[in-house]
Amino acid sequence: MVNELGYVAGTVTVASFLPQVVRAWRTRQTRDLSLASLALLITAGSMWILYGALSRDWPVVATNSGMVGLLVLLAAAKVKHG
């Protein structure tokens, strides 16, 4: 039950980055995004993957893997469009 809540929370977390990624790539406008924030979030997400693996918390591992993937796409849009 708690595990299920973790997976639902994780799905919402990863899904929540989708509108931002779509917006950035569709409008090609990323001026208002902070690259420092994106870089730090990618670092943090990677640490959470390690934390989740070490504490065998798979919802945390799955969520942060999805998040890091989308954040890399967002950072790429920022680097490309400035």
Added chain:
Amino acid sequence: MVNELGYVAGTVTVASFLPQVVRAWRTRQTRDLSLASLALLITAGSMWILYGALSRDWPVVATNSGMVGLLVLLAAAKVKHG
């Protein structure tokens, strides 16, 4: 040790939102931010607080509490500046 990693990862996570919040409030430009993303992230963060509390994972509770606080500030900037 694993717990410490969680707190370090959590601190980086919360810190990572700071440059974005500062940018949004200082430039008063939030056009490139997705309100849908912010709303979903606030929902997801709240679910993670519940998940962390139920599984007694305090780094997860602390991180998501800080994150939801900063996301509310960011969403407020978006609503105000559009």
